[in-house]
Amino acid sequence: MRTALVCGAGGFIGGHLVKRLKAEGFWVRGVDLKFHEYSETESDDFIIGDLRDPYFCRSLIDRRFDEVYQLAADMGGAGFIFTNENDAKIMYNSAAINLNVLNACYKRAIRRIFYSSSACMYPAYNQEDSDSPNCEESSAYPAAPDSEYGWEKLFSERLYLAYSRCYSMDVRIARYHNIFGPEGTWIGGREKAPAALCRKVAMAPDRGTIEIWGDGRQTRSFLYIDECVEATVRLMRSDFTGPVNIGSEEMVTIDQLADLIMDIAGKRLDKYHIPGPLGVRGRNSDNRLIRAKLDWAPSQPLIAGLPPTYAWIEQQVQRKKPGGRFQHVSITRPSATQTSASSVGLVSVIVPAYNACVTVERTISSVVNQTYSNLEVLVVDDGSTDETALLVQRMADADPRIRLLQKPNGGLVSARNFGIAHASGEFIAPIDADDLWHPEKIAKQVRLMRERGDRGGLIYCWSREIDAQDRVLRDVSPCSLRGNVYAALIIRNFVSSGAPLVRKRCVEEVGGYDATLLARGADCCADLKFNLDIAERFEFDLVPEFLFLYRVRAGSMSTDIEGAMARSW
Secondary structure: OOEEEEEOOOOHHHHHHHHHHHHOOOEEEEEEOOOOOOOOOOOOEEEEOOOOOHHHHHHHOOOOOOEEEEOOOOOOOHHHHOOOOOHHHHHHHHHHHHHHHHHHHHHOOOOEEEEEEEHHHOOHHHOOOOOOOOOOHHHHOOOOOOOHHHHHHHHHHHHHHHHHHHHOOEEEEEEEOOEEOOOOOOOOOOOOHHHHHHHHHHHOOOOOEEEEEOOOOOEEEOEEHHHHHHHHHHHHOOOOOOOEEEOOOOEEEHHHHHHHHHHHHOOOOEEEEEOOOOOOOEOOOOOHHHHHHHOOOOOOOHHHHHHHHHHHHHHHHHHHOHHHOOOOOOOOOOOOOOOOHHHOOOEEEEEEEOOOOOOHHHHHHHHHOOOOOOEEEEEEEEOOOOOHHHHHHHHHHHOOOEEEEEEOOOOHHHHHHHHHHOOOOOEEEEOOOOOEEOOOHHHHHHHHHHHHHHHEEEEEEEEEEEOOOOOEEEEOOOOOOOEOOHHHHHHOOOOOOOOOEEEHHHHHHHOOOOOOOOOOOOHHHHHHHHHHHHHHHOEEEEEEEEEEEEEOOOOOHHHHHHHHHHHHO
């Protein structure tokens, strides 16, 4: 039986590729940081792991696979790639993955490996005219990609070509152009234009308005997932190394794309053009080379792939809506006092925010990008005087799991309790508006909570301190205590503010966070008091991993916690 390894099998293209290979009779191993969010994997063996770790790669590639498809990368749409905030992570993560996977394949004597590059590596100077961009493969040099994402793709292309020359590996390189279809990212900031517009149209009422970044006249071509997979497999089994474009030659403006989706939805909507990350002015696949080398090229029109894509995204939107309709947030929404069937497994994330416009978007992004997606994100604007509420509402418009609650300024404890009062979930997970979570945090904590059964009241994890640029400063001394931890907590609060996942019934039993501390000048002890109240009645357990990132700022209470607590008491 032929064998294949798909790196990035938990992603959009990787998931569809696994299905194709299984249909052809392959034994398939898939690997990713997460399981596929929207479908059960068809892989014979699926491994959760980090391809940035060379030791993991060596253990993963334990045989001489007939075909290796390297799709794994740190990627997303314009909202992720072109903000400059993610450049370092994109370049490090993707380069490390490619270096590790390629070298592990070489050492295992694997001959044939496919690498998915991107049209983002083409020079920006050839894509300034929206009517006639030049994306012919030979136009890649002199190099001048418009993003660090593109520069990393260009580097990795050269890396694979070098291994091909030096070690006689049968490398295949494709430059993907805007692949779309069902079972792909459609919310959260990493989605591509077709998915984002399908979501906006699905969410909008008829004769409403949708926002479009830029003037809407920027051009792109979009290739349906089935043809992408077909082209990928054909290239892999050809005698052509590449690089070669895999994309559509049907170029449309973003406004035209929106109009097509509106027609499919049967809605008449106004387009409101706003500033936003755009990328190049125009991009279109040039398919002359793929026709010459493979005697084949993508041919499906855009309008053939949009209906199934819209239908699937509309279905996802409906699943996110309480009662089938989007609810605009109201602070008078009643709280759920008991766990109903609809709240089982739901995690209510409480984000108190006061003048947090610098960091709140990063915090919320780390929440909504959790691999555990059954979340409601309650952001409590505690009387901010900056643009916090505006930024949060903008994110809420894009993701129905996010709700903005507003109240007069009353302090951190007041804001947390306000959020808890509006929570509908079975579990409560607090995080302050300048901290971050690892993508696996909630999934691992919920899994452990289920294993513990009724005995578990609070699951915590280890923490790291970060600076204003999200750089790790140090690991907070880890503690491995479980069970009855009340006495140990009196000596040292080893559960950081955003580390716990708590059963809501436990939170309600202790009355939430102690609201009397502010009047006593002891509000900085709120986390310790809350943890003690829970520990007095319920058992604790631990996910022994660093999953919570706690931001330390000069002059903040956290930098002088011992002195502040002494003064409070």
